[in-house]
Amino acid sequence: DVIRGDYKEVHVKPAVKEELQRITALTLKHPKEFSYGVLERNKITGAILYGPPGTGKTILAKALSKHSGYNMMVLTSGDIYDPKWGEDEKFIRSTFRIAQRLHPCIVFIDEADAIFGKRTAMDRKHERGMLNQFLSEWDGIATGPRAPFILLATNRPNDIDEAVLRRAPVQILIDIPNRADRKSILEIYLKGEDLDPDIETEKLARMTQFYTGSDLKSLCVNAALACLSATIVPDADNNNPTETGNPQHGGSGGPPGDNPNGTPDSSTLDAGLPKRVLKKEHFLTAMKSIKPTGRGPTALAARRFKQKPM
Numbered sequence: 601d602v603i604r605g606d607y608k609e610v611h612v613k614p615a616v617k618e619e620l621q622r623i624t625a626l627t628l629k630h631p632k633e634f635s636y637g638v639l640e641r642n643k644i645t646g647a648i649l650y651g652p653p654g655t656g657k658t659i660l661a662k663a664l665s666k667h668s669g670y671n672m673m674v675l676t677s678g679d680i681y682d683p684k685w686g687e688d689e690k691f692i693r694s695t696f697r698i699a700q701r702l703h704p705c706i707v708f709i710d711e712a713d714a715i716f717g718k719r720t721a722m723d724r725k726h727e728r729g730m731l732n733q734f735l736s737e738w739d740g741i742a743t744g745p746r747a748p749f750i751l752l753a754t755n756r757p758n759d760i761d762e763a764v765l766r767r768a769p770v771q772i773l774i775d776i777p778n779r780a781d782r783k784s785i786l787e788i789y790l791k792g793e794d795l796d797p798d799i800e801t802e803k804l805a806r807m808t809q810f811y812t813g814s815d816l817k818s819l820c821v822n823a824a825l826a827c828l829s830a831t832i833v834p835d836a837d838n839n840n841p842t843e844t845g846n847p848q849h850g851g852s853g854g855p856p857g858d859n860p861n862g863t864p865d866s867s868t869l870d871a872g873l874p875k876r877v878l879k880k881e882h883f884l885t886a887m888k889s890i891k892p893t894g895r896g897p898t899a900l901a902a903r904r905f906k907q908k909p910m
């Protein structure tokens with residue numbers, strides 16, 4: 601599994617980044633300190649990143665692993681639930697064995713609510729068995745010198761089983777971005793784009809209250825596409841204007857000769873188009889279809905889970 605994610609691509613509050621780095625380093629870099637005394641019985645072996653959908657939890661976890669040089673095993677519910685009875689328990693056992701071998705290693709459970717939902721709410725017996733297996737493995741390796749760090753991410757923290765929450769005492773809210781954060785996120789996604797002086801990122805940040813990082817990314821993509829659509833007027837020579845609408849191809853064009861259909865490659869199709877300038881109207885068009893997730897019910901419930909300012 602290729603780990604994507606880089607601190608350059610994700611903007612979160614420095615305090616959040618530092619807390620994550622500190623807590624994982626304690627466990628993964630100084631295991632001896634947790635092998636005696638009070639810390640032996642109170643080792644921090646896990647943490648939860650929680651917050652509204654699309655705030656960067658997944659990409660942040662991956663950036664952490666890349667930045668810190670830890671190995672990372674990413675698990676989602678699709679990996680764990682094996683249709684064959686009992687197979688998922690075996691899978692969990694081997695996950696922990698491999699994680700120990702890969703020390704220092706973070707086991708990242710993404711969308712943890714799907715795997716660690718409240719035990720009472722899970723009626724399917726084998727899912728309960730899987731959770732119990734996970735908890736006992738987690739306890740079993742906790743004090744060992746090669747214990748992995750268990751990092752969970754969820755946008756439904758209220759659905760997570762209490763026993764899991766107890767084992768991950770560090771609970772970090774990745775909240776929706778404030779105005780300054782939105783400006784920084786917009787700068788990430790608008791890098792390389794020319795903006796009309798009328799709509800600099802500061803102004804855009806002010807217009808986008810309750811937009812998450814994910815919403816802002818979509819907004820930028822859609823604004824650029826709106827600009828492109830306005831530039832490219834379908835004409836007689838080019839009856840398939842959407843072909844040039846692919847932002848991946850930009851002005852540079854794809855490698856020549858990779859088009860099996862024999863149609864002209866994008867470098868030919870793009871010829872003569874001036875560099876686009878994104879205007880306010882393009883963002884307003886984009887805002888019609890991209891609505892702020894930060895106001896939705898899932899976001900509100902996630903933010904209420906625990907008031908822990910960062």
Ligand SMILES: Nc1ncnc2c1ncn2[C@@H]1O[C@H](COP(=O)(O)OP(=O)(O)OP(=O)(O)O)[C@@H](O)[C@H]1O
Nearest residue numbers: 609610611652653654655656657658659755813814
């Ligand atoms: N703070 C951010 N900075 C930069 N990009 C962001 C940020 N938040 C989200 N994004 C972008 O939005 C997309 C979704 O982010 P990500 O998958 O990390 O969100 P998430 O918090 O894990 O959401 P979910 O709770 O739905 O799993 C990614 O492509 C990411 O690049």
Ligand SMILES: [Mg+2]
Nearest residue numbers: 657658710753
């Ligand atoms: Mg995610």
